[in-house]
Amino acid sequence: xxxLGHLSLWLAFLVGLWGxxxxxxxxxxxxPDLQQSARNATFALLGALLVxxxxxxxxxxxxxxxxxxxxxxxxxxxxxxxxxxxxxxxQKGSLxxxxxxxSLFAVLAQVLTSRRHRAYLPYVAAVTCTVAxxxxxxxxxxxxxxxxxxxxxxxxxxxMNPQLQNPGMVFHPPMLYLGYISITIPFAFAIAALLTKxxxxxxxxxxxxxxxxxxxxxxxGLILGMWWAYVELGWGGYWAWDPVENxxxxxxxxxxxxxxxxxxxxxxxxxxxxNLALILGAWLxxxxxxxxxxxxxxxxxxxxxxSSVGYFFLGFLLVAAIxxxxxxxxxxxxxxxxxxxxxMVSREASFLFNNLLLIGIAFSxxxxxxxxxxxxxxxxxxxxxxxxFFNQVNVPLGLALLAMTGIGPLIAWRRASLPNxxxxxxxxxTSCVFVLLILLVAGMxxxxxxIAFSIGGFVLATIxxxxxxxxxxxxxxxxxxxxxxxFQLLSRNRRRYGGYIVHVxxxxxxxxxxxxxFKTETQATLRPGETATLQGPDGHVYSFTHLGVSQYxxxxxxxxxxxLDVGRDxxxxxxxxxxxRQHVDALxxxxxxxxxxxxxxxxxxxxxxxxxxxxxxxxxxAVFRFTINPLVWxxxxxxxxxxxxxxxxxxxxxxAVPVKGSKTSAVQAGYAVKLEAER
Amino acid sequence: xxxxxxxxxxFAVAAGAAGxxxxxxxxxxxxYDPQRAGRSREPITALDTDAGIQAxxxxxxxxxxxxxxIYTCRTTDFTCTYSPALHKDVLRLAGQGKTxxxxxxxxxxxxxxxxxxxxxxQGFNLAGYLLPGVAIIVAGFFLVRTLxxxxxxxxxxxxxxxxxxxxxxxELERLRRELDRLDA
Numbered sequence: 001x002x003x004l005g006h007l008s009l010w011l012a013f014l015v016g017l018w019g020x021x022x023x024x025x026x027x028x029x030x031x032p033d034l035q036q037s038a039r040n041a042t043f044a045l046l047g048a049l050l051v052x053x054x055x056x057x058x059x060x061x062x063x064x065x066x067x068x069x070x071x072x073x074x075x076x077x078x079x080x081x082x083x084x085x086x087x088x089x090x091q092k093g094s095l096x097x098x099x100x101x102x103s104l105f106a107v108l109a110q111v112l113t114s115r116r117h118r119a120y121l122p123y124v125a126a127v128t129c130t131v132a133x134x135x136x137x138x139x140x141x142x143x144x145x146x147x148x149x150x151x152x153x154x155x156x157x158x159x160m161n162p163q164l165q166n167p168g169m170v171f172h173p174p175m176l177y178l179g180y181i182s183i184t185i186p187f188a189f190a191i192a193a194l195l196t197k198x199x200x201x202x203x204x205x206x207x208x209x210x211x212x213x214x215x216x217x218x219x220x221g222l223i224l225g226m227w228w229a230y231v232e233l234g235w236g237g238y239w240a241w242d243p244v245e246n247x248x249x250x251x252x253x254x255x256x257x258x259x260x261x262x263x264x265x266x267x268x269x270x271x272x273x274x275n276l277a278l279i280l281g282a283w284l285x286x287x288x289x290x291x292x293x294x295x296x297x298x299x300x301x302x303x304x305x306x307s308s309v310g311y312f313f314l315g316f317l318l319v320a321a322i323x324x325x326x327x328x329x330x331x332x333x334x335x336x337x338x339x340x341x342x343x344m345v346s347r348e349a350s351f352l353f354n355n356l357l358l359i360g361i362a363f364s365x366x367x368x369x370x371x372x373x374x375x376x377x378x379x380x381x382x383x384x385x386x387x388x389f390f391n392q393v394n395v396p397l398g399l400a401l402l403a404m405t406g407i408g409p410l411i412a413w414r415r416a417s418l419p420n421x422x423x424x425x426x427x428x429x430t431s432c433v434f435v436l437l438i439l440l441v442a443g444m445x446x447x448x449x450x451i452a453f454s455i456g457g458f459v460l461a462t463i464x465x466x467x468x469x470x471x472x473x474x475x476x477x478x479x480x481x482x483x484x485x486x487f488q489l490l491s492r493n494r495r496r497y498g499g500y501i502v503h504v505x506x507x508x509x510x511x512x513x514x515x516x517x518f519k520t521e522t523q524a525t526l527r528p529g530e531t532a533t534l535q536g537p538d539g540h541v542y543s544f545t546h547l548g549v550s551q552y553x554x555x556x557x558x559x560x561x562x563x564l565d566v567g568r569d570x571x572x573x574x575x576x577x578x579x580x581r582q583h584v585d586a587l588x589x590x591x592x593x594x595x596x597x598x599x600x601x602x603x604x605x606x607x608x609x610x611x612x613x614x615x616x617x618x619x620x621x622a623v624f625r626f627t628i629n630p631l632v633w634x635x636x637x638x639x640x641x642x643x644x645x646x647x648x649x650x651x652x653x654x655x656a657v658p659v660k661g662s663k664t665s666a667v668q669a670g671y672a673v674k675l676e677a678e679r
Numbered sequence: 680x681x682x683x684x685x686x687x688x689x690f691a692v693a694a695g696a697a698g699x700x701x702x703x704x705x706x707x708x709x710x711y712d713p714q715r716a717g718r719s720r721e722p723i724t725a726l727d728t729d730a731g732i733q734a735x736x737x738x739x740x741x742x743x744x745x746x747x748x749i750y751t752c753r754t755t756d757f758t759c760t761y762s763p764a765l766h767k768d769v770l771r772l773a774g775q776g777k778t779x780x781x782x783x784x785x786x787x788x789x790x791x792x793x794x795x796x797x798x799x800x801q802g803f804n805l806a807g808y809l810l811p812g813v814a815i816i817v818a819g820f821f822l823v824r825t826l827x828x829x830x831x832x833x834x835x836x837x838x839x840x841x842x843x844x845x846x847x848x849x850e851l852e853r854l855r856r857e858l859d860r861l862d863a
């Protein structure tokens with residue numbers, strides 16, 4: 001199987017190379033035979049890489065420890081669930097996974113692209129084949145071949161890192177990869193548009209949904225990553241501004257900017273240069289993120305071991321950046337705007353300020369991530385850039401962005417009049433002040449949280465106002481009940497109202513983030529029967545009574561579990577357990593250091609979070625850390641709402657619906673408004 | 680933690696400011712296999728949970744490469760041997776009557792600026808703190824200038840607005856209101 005996999009990799013490399021050459025040449029010389037060959041190459045590439053993936057999975061499931069990769073990341077007693085995820089648990093397997101998913105996206109781009117965008121497809125095939133070929137080349141030539149054999153066959157493998165043996169880790173990496181990888185398709189269309197000189201807004205139609213797909217996968221990946229960090233790593237938070245986390249956030253921010261500014265190009269034919277730059281930038285940042293993760297050049301808990309692979313990525317990144325920049329500059333004369341801005345107070349201008357903030361945040365995150373390298377290079381001094389730096393720089397920008405989330409939809413396209421602004425802002429601003437006053441009266445004094453919550457109130461009010469006006473207008477127009485009107489709004493203008501749902505999710509996330517300012521924690525050493533108490537930010541006093549320690553074996557681990565009785569204000573509230581897990585191989589030998597399983601009792605207001613630090617001198621006396629985290633549930637719920645909103649926007653159709661009773665085939669989206677005289 | 684950690688503070692903390700342990704002691708028996716539970720732990724002392732010590736440790740980075748601060752690492756990664764040792768260093772320095780700033784300075788002296796969770800706001804590091812803000816302000820300035828130029832160009836290029844042939848001021852006002860509604 002390993003030989004078949006190895007040969008498939010070589011075949012994929014040659015096919016990819018062929019697809020790249022025929023795509024570029026066929027596109028440049030307008031030769032249909034070469035263009036067709038490039039298209040076929042994407043299918044062949046996918047086929048060859050699928051054979052390689054299946055070969056590796058078979059080796060993993062057969063416990064073929066003669067393969068270095070299988071021995072390094074699996075063991076005979078690794079649960080089946082995690083055998084699947086072993087494919088991308090290590091550097092080499094994840095490169096194969098990456099190339100395969102990219103080739104799948106390459107095929108989907110060829111198959112799903114409508115006829116009117118066919119002119120781009122040879123170049124799209126060429127670009128996707130080039131990128132996939134690069135990944136295969138890294139596997140073959142940078143000592144990253146997952147089919148590499150050991151000089152001997154061990155009895156058992158080393159097993160998977162215990163922190164990766166978590167359901168979140170099974171889904172988080174592929175989602176993030178899907179997000180990262182699928183950015184290649186918009187990038188490929190952008191390069192195709194530059195090469196074909198078809199730079200009107202047509203190419204945007206082809207890439208907008210792909211960008212949304214990437215954005216959605218990246219969003220899911222980021223949220224799952226936060227969830228995994230929270231439930232598995234045990235430090236009680238979900239975002240640590242780690243370089244690898246930052247690397248995933250960067251393309252997400254840039255794509256979010258694109259998804260807003262693209263509307264201006266679609267509606268007004270403006271910002272062509274900017275939108276193209278955003279797509280190119282998002283892809284380059286995804287490769288930059290890959291470089292950070294895989295080079296080990298920046299210290300990170302997430303990164304793979306330091307290897308030469310990173311330098312291949314750095315080289316690729318530089319070549320791709322230079323080539324894209326040259327092509328972009330050469331085509332600038334073709335990217336002139338078709339219209340100009342009519343007023344500073346317009347939706348277009350507000351989107352530009354939103355873009356400024358999003359790109360500003362992306363820049364500050366990038367700057368903070370790279371600052372240790374710069375400091376060492378310029379000053380010769382190593383520095384750490386941790387959460388205090390990022391929070392200080394990004395929190396004000398984030399709050400400004402949250403405010404723009406509410407301001408943008410309130411301002412009219414082209415030009416907003418003063419009465420219009422007054423009418424639009426009245427309710428949201430009143431809500432903002434109302435929330436602020438309520439919180440002040442309730443005794444909240446944390447400035448950051450006060451600002452976040454009151455701006456959150458403002459943004460929510462804008463969204464409610466938008467839905468209410470839409471539903472009311474539909475009620476007037478069609479006599480629909482409010483609930484039906486809301487449903488129709490969503491189904492007939494998915495992009496606009498799905499976008500508002502995403503905005504709701506952003507508010508939920510910001511409010512939940514701000515809630516962490518009120519977390520409380522303590523440590524305690526308890527014998528069985530002893531109780532620790534902790535005042536929660538919700539005003540309740542929680543008690544944790546140590547009930548005892550139990551030890552048992554299950555699956556591939558030996559567990560030491562502590563059960564705790566939880567009380568709230570002296571009344572029973574439930575039970576929690578926290579564990580130490582010693583993972584073992586099939587022979588019962590310990591494989592890694594014991595890991596900690598956090599005990600979490602999640603609620604709408606607070607999460608109770610208990611970590612077993614260890615036992616004192618082998619007795620049942622245990623050391624704990626107790627944390628009460630406010631509003632964490634809302635992070636996960638906000639993430640869910642974000643995904644639902646994104647799916648609504650992405651769902652096909654929804655815009656072109658014939659108007660009921662119309663003699664013509666006119667289309668109606670959202671709601672119509674009758675002139676006053678018609679009522 | 681700017682004050683010295685005096686004995687008074689020590690006992691105040693020991694009295695339990697944040698959390699309290701209610702003793703209903705049962706003799707702690709030995710577990711079947713202590714090795715499975717990882718490294719043996721020392722019981723928590725009052726100084727371990729002292730808010731001042733925690734605040735100091737949250738500004739200092741653990742040297743194990745985890746990227747976390749000393750407090751978070753020692754209460755999270757129980758396989759780390761660095762953070763407990765660094766915690767003891769912090770306690771030792773605090774026991775010598777050093778202030779938080781002096782403890783932090785000792786760490787910087789010993790490990791360099793990398794010991795801090797964020798670079799100190801001086802010299803080249805100021806660029807780290809200020810550049811993102813400055814870049815956004817400068818970009819915002821140019822954005823406003825560009826938008827103004829665009830709006831001026833648009834006004835200059837716009838043809839003279841024809842007067843509506845037979846619209847009364849009331850009708851025009853009604854139309855304006857309805858257009859506002861549509862824009863919204």
